[in-house]
Amino acid sequence: MTREKFIDFTKDHIIYLDGATGSNLVKAGMPSGVCPEQWILEHREVMLQLQKEYVQAGTNILYAPTFTANRVKLAEYHLEKNMSSMIHDLVAISKEAAASTPGHPVYVAGDITMTGEQLRPMGKMELEDLIAIYKEQILCLVDAGADLLVVETMMSLAETRAALIAAKEVCDLPVIATLTFEADGRTLFGTDAKTAAVVLESLGASAIGANCSTGPAQMEGIISDMVSVTMIPIIAKPNAGLPFLDENGTTCYNMEAEEFTEEMQVLVNAGATILGGCCGTTPEFIRQIHDRFGTETRVTAARRPEDIRYLTSERITHSFGLEDGFFVVGERINPTGKKALQAQLREGNFEKVIQFAEEQETCGAKVLDINMGMSGIDEKLCMLRALEEVSGVTNLPLSLDSSYVEVLEAALRNYPGRALVNSVSLETEKFEKLLPIVAKYGAMFILLPLSDAGLPKDIEEKKEIIHKIYDRALSLGMRKEDIVVDGLVATVGANPKAALETLETIRYCKSNGFATICGLSNISFAMPERGFVNTAFLTLAIQSGLTMAIANPSQEMLMSCALATDLLLNKEEAALRYIEYAGGVKERREEKEAELSRKLALLEQQGTKADSTDNTEVPSAVTASKDTPQINEMQEKLKTAVLKGNRNGIVKITNEALESGEKPVELLNQVLLPAINLVGEYFDQGKYFLPQLIASAEAMKNSIEVLEPLLQTGNSGEEMPVVVIATVEGDIHDIGKNLVALMLKNHGFHVIDLGKDVPQAKILETAKEHHAEFIALSALMTTTMQRMREIVAAAKQEGITAKIIIGGAVITQEYADEIGADGYSKDAADAVKLAKSLME
Missing domain, CATH: 3.20.20.330 (Homocysteine-binding-like domain)
Incomplete structure (x- = not known):
C-alpha cells in the first residue's frame, strides 16, 4: 500500500x-x-x-x-x-x-x-x-x-x-x-x-x-x-x-x-x-x-485552519497566524561577541546557555534560537548538547541556527519537536542540500532571500529569490505555512533606504500570505543609542505586518513598544498581553533590586568592598516560600541545580559548597531534601513532567554521592528503613519502578532494587534477609498485577511484617485495598510521601 x-x-x-x-x-x-x-x-x-x-x-x-x-x-x-x-x-x-x-x-x-x-x-x-x-x-x-x-x-x-x-x-x-x-x-x-x-x-x-x-x-x-x-x-x-x-x-x-x-x-x-x-x-x-x-459517515468536525502555523517543543505548541500578536525569537544563545559564553563552551560548560534560556523565557520570548557557531569546539556535538540542556529547563520551541548543513541535519534529527530552521537561502548548498532535509524532518524554515551572488540588488530580485525557494519547497511536499521570510535588514547608516526596503518586503510577503521575521541589530549598526533606532524600526515593521523578530527579549523598551504596537493595532488579546508584561516589568525590577541588595549584603559580611555600580551579572534567585529557611548564595546555587536537573554540573557545585565551608549534613537536610520535595510538588501540580523529575532526581543522586562519604553514620542511608523494590514476575517494565527507587534513595531510604520479572520467592527472601520495613511492587500489565495479590498473601502467611506498597499504570487504590496491600502510590513522588506516612 x-x-x-x-x-x-x-x-x-x-x-x-x-x-x-x-x-x-x-x-x-x-x-x-x-x-x-x-x-x-x-x-x-x-x-x-x-x-x-x-x-x-x-x-x-x-x-x-x-x-x-x-x-x-x-x-x-x-x-x-x-x-x-x-x-x-x-x-x-x-x-x-x-x-x-x-x-x-x-x-x-x-x-x-x-x-x-x-x-x-x-x-x-x-x-x-x-x-x-x-x-x-x-x-x-x-x-x-x-x-x-x-x-x-x-x-x-x-x-x-x-x-x-x-x-x-x-x-x-x-x-x-x-x-x-x-x-x-x-x-x-x-x-x-x-x-x-x-x-x-x-x-x-x-x-x-x-x-x-x-x-x-x-x-x-x-x-x-x-x-x-x-x-x-x-x-x-x-x-x-x-x-x-x-x-x-x-x-x-x-x-x-x-x-x-x-x-x-x-x-x-x-x-x-x-x-x-x-x-x-x-x-x-x-x-x-x-x-x-457503517462506512459512509462523513467527517464534520472542524480541522486545522489553513493559515495557522505551528512550532513545538516536545511538550507544548506555539501557534500563530499572520494577524496574531507579534512575538520574539530569543537571540542570546549565540557565542558571537560573548567571551564568557565562549569560554564556558570550550570547557563543555553549559551554565550560561541554561541561564540565557531561562531568562529569555521569563522576559517573554516565545521561541529560542540556538547557535553554537564558534572556533575551538565541535559545533555539532555542542548543538546536540545545547538542545538537551535547554529542553531540560524550558518548554519553548527552538530555532536551530547554523551555517553548516550537517549541524542542522543532526539537530533536526534529534530535536523531539517541530523546530524553526535558521535559515535556507538560494545559495547552492542550502538550496540543494538543506531544503530537502528540512522537508524530511517536517520543520518550518526561515527563507533568507540571498543567492550565491550575495545580497539582492533590488526588491524585484528579492521577490524572485523568495518565489524560487517557495516553488522548490512546494515540490518537496511543504506548504506556504512552513515558510517564514526574512526581511533582510541592512544598515541604515550605510543605506538610508534600508528600513524602507525591508518594510516594503514585509508588506509584500504579508499580502502574499507569507509569515515574516527579521533580525533587528543590523538596522542600527554604527549608530549611537542603537536601542532607540531598533525600537522605532520594530514598531514600523509590526505595523507593516511583521510576524516575529530575532531579538533580545530582556530589552524592556523594545518589548514594551512591541506589545504596545499590537495594542494600538487592536490585535486579539493584545491588551491582556500588554498589561501582563507591564506588570511583570515592575516585578522584575523589584526582584533585581532585592537581589542586588542581597548580594551586596553578603559581600559586606565577607568583608569585601563592593561597588554598587558593578555591572556583573547577578545569578537568578530561587524564590523561597515563607516556611523555607533562608539559605545563602552557595546553597541557593545547589538548590537550583536540583530544581533544574543539572546532572552534569551539580558535582562541581557540591564540591564548591564543601570547599566554601558548608557542612554536608546541612546541605542534605536544608538544601537537597527541600529541593527534591519541591520537585515532587511541581510534578504533582503538572508544572514538571517525567523528564524533569528524572533529571532532578539524578542530579540529587550525583550530589549525594559526593556528600555520602562525609556524612556521619547516623545520617547515611544504612540506618534508614530498608526498601526491597521489584517489578513482579512476568512483567518486564521498569521505568516507573526505577524512578521510585531513585526518589526513595534520594530521601535516605536504603533501597535494594531487585530489577524486573522477579519471582515471589526472591522478593520475600530478600525482605527477610535484610529485615526490610517496606516491600515495593510494580506492575504495568493487567496480566501480571495478580502476582501482587499472591505476594501479599504469602508475606502474611510467612509472618513478614514489612509494609507492602504497590503501583503501576494498571494499579488503583481500590485494587490495593482489595488485595490487602498497605498502600498505593500513583507516581514516584507519591511513593516517598506514602513511605514516610507509613513510617509515622
Whole structure:
C-alpha cells in the first residue's frame, strides 16, 4: 500500500481496526511471563481464529502480532536471533486471516512499540541505536508482506519520531501512530495531544491518534485536540473502560460492547475516523461499532485552519497566524561577541546557555534560537548538547541556527519537536542540500532571500529569490505555512533606504500570505543609542505586518513598544498581553533590586568592598516560600541545580559548597531534601513532567554521592528503613519502578532494587534477609498485577511484617485495598510521601 492509496482508502468515511490481542490471548490460556510472540507461534490456531473473528466483525486494518518483536524485547527471552523468522510467521498468520472473508478488503499493519529502553538523557539509549533497532524490525515486516506500519501505545514522542524516521529511511509504506495519554491529557513524558499531532503529521505520519489508557468518553478531549490541528485521519482505539479483578483473580474490564459502542459516538462526533478497541475489547466490540457507524459517515468536525502555523517543543505548541500578536525569537544563545559564553563552551560548560534560556523565557520570548557557531569546539556535538540542556529547563520551541548543513541535519534529527530552521537561502548548498532535509524532518524554515551572488540588488530580485525557494519547497511536499521570510535588514547608516526596503518586503510577503521575521541589530549598526533606532524600526515593521523578530527579549523598551504596537493595532488579546508584561516589568525590577541588595549584603559580611555600580551579572534567585529557611548564595546555587536537573554540573557545585565551608549534613537536610520535595510538588501540580523529575532526581543522586562519604553514620542511608523494590514476575517494565527507587534513595531510604520479572520467592527472601520495613511492587500489565495479590498473601502467611506498597499504570487504590496491600502510590513522588506516612 502506498501513502496515496492509504489517503484514498480512508477518505471521508470510517475505517475499522481490530480490538485487543493480549487480553484475549490470556483468556485463551497464555500465561504471564512468556514471550507473547513465541506463545502465539506455538498456538497459531488461537491467534488465527481471533483475527478471523475480527475480520468477520468488519475490521479493515488488522494488526499483525509483532508488538514487541524487536531486538531489545526478544533478547529478554534469548530469542533475538529468531526475530526475522518470527516476524515472517506472525505476519503470515494475519495475512491468512485478512484473506478469510472474500469481498472484504483487509490490510495488515506491522505492529511496533517502545523497546523499554529510554533515550538519552533519561536513559542510556542513543537515538541512532534506537532508529537502527526499529529499522531491523521494519525491514522484516516489509519483507514479510505488511501493507502498512502502526507505531502504537507510545508514551514518548521522541521514540515515536525515531520509529517514523526509521520507516522513512527503509521503506515507502504508510505509517500510522498512536500514543497513550494519562488522565491529565499528556503522555507519561509530558506531551499534550496537539503537540504530538503537529509533530507526527509534519514528520509524515499518514494517520495519528490515541490508544489504550482510558475508555472512549475520557478520550474525547484528546481526539478533539488532534483534529483541531491536523488534516490527516485521526485514530481512536480506547480500552473497554477500567480494569478490575473478578473473584477468581481474572483481569476484567468494566464496559460491555453496548456501552462501549454508545460512548464511541463522542469520538466520532469529535472527528475520529479510524476506530478500534484496545485492552479488554473483543470481536463483538468491533462488530457493534461497525454496525453502529457503517462506512459512509462523513467527517464534520472542524480541522486545522489553513493559515495557522505551528512550532513545538516536545511538550507544548506555539501557534500563530499572520494577524496574531507579534512575538520574539530569543537571540542570546549565540557565542558571537560573548567571551564568557565562549569560554564556558570550550570547557563543555553549559551554565550560561541554561541561564540565557531561562531568562529569555521569563522576559517573554516565545521561541529560542540556538547557535553554537564558534572556533575551538565541535559545533555539532555542542548543538546536540545545547538542545538537551535547554529542553531540560524550558518548554519553548527552538530555532536551530547554523551555517553548516550537517549541524542542522543532526539537530533536526534529534530535536523531539517541530523546530524553526535558521535559515535556507538560494545559495547552492542550502538550496540543494538543506531544503530537502528540512522537508524530511517536517520543520518550518526561515527563507533568507540571498543567492550565491550575495545580497539582492533590488526588491524585484528579492521577490524572485523568495518565489524560487517557495516553488522548490512546494515540490518537496511543504506548504506556504512552513515558510517564514526574512526581511533582510541592512544598515541604515550605510543605506538610508534600508528600513524602507525591508518594510516594503514585509508588506509584500504579508499580502502574499507569507509569515515574516527579521533580525533587528543590523538596522542600527554604527549608530549611537542603537536601542532607540531598533525600537522605532520594530514598531514600523509590526505595523507593516511583521510576524516575529530575532531579538533580545530582556530589552524592556523594545518589548514594551512591541506589545504596545499590537495594542494600538487592536490585535486579539493584545491588551491582556500588554498589561501582563507591564506588570511583570515592575516585578522584575523589584526582584533585581532585592537581589542586588542581597548580594551586596553578603559581600559586606565577607568583608569585601563592593561597588554598587558593578555591572556583573547577578545569578537568578530561587524564590523561597515563607516556611523555607533562608539559605545563602552557595546553597541557593545547589538548590537550583536540583530544581533544574543539572546532572552534569551539580558535582562541581557540591564540591564548591564543601570547599566554601558548608557542612554536608546541612546541605542534605536544608538544601537537597527541600529541593527534591519541591520537585515532587511541581510534578504533582503538572508544572514538571517525567523528564524533569528524572533529571532532578539524578542530579540529587550525583550530589549525594559526593556528600555520602562525609556524612556521619547516623545520617547515611544504612540506618534508614530498608526498601526491597521489584517489578513482579512476568512483567518486564521498569521505568516507573526505577524512578521510585531513585526518589526513595534520594530521601535516605536504603533501597535494594531487585530489577524486573522477579519471582515471589526472591522478593520475600530478600525482605527477610535484610529485615526490610517496606516491600515495593510494580506492575504495568493487567496480566501480571495478580502476582501482587499472591505476594501479599504469602508475606502474611510467612509472618513478614514489612509494609507492602504497590503501583503501576494498571494499579488503583481500590485494587490495593482489595488485595490487602498497605498502600498505593500513583507516581514516584507519591511513593516517598506514602513511605514516610507509613513510617509515622
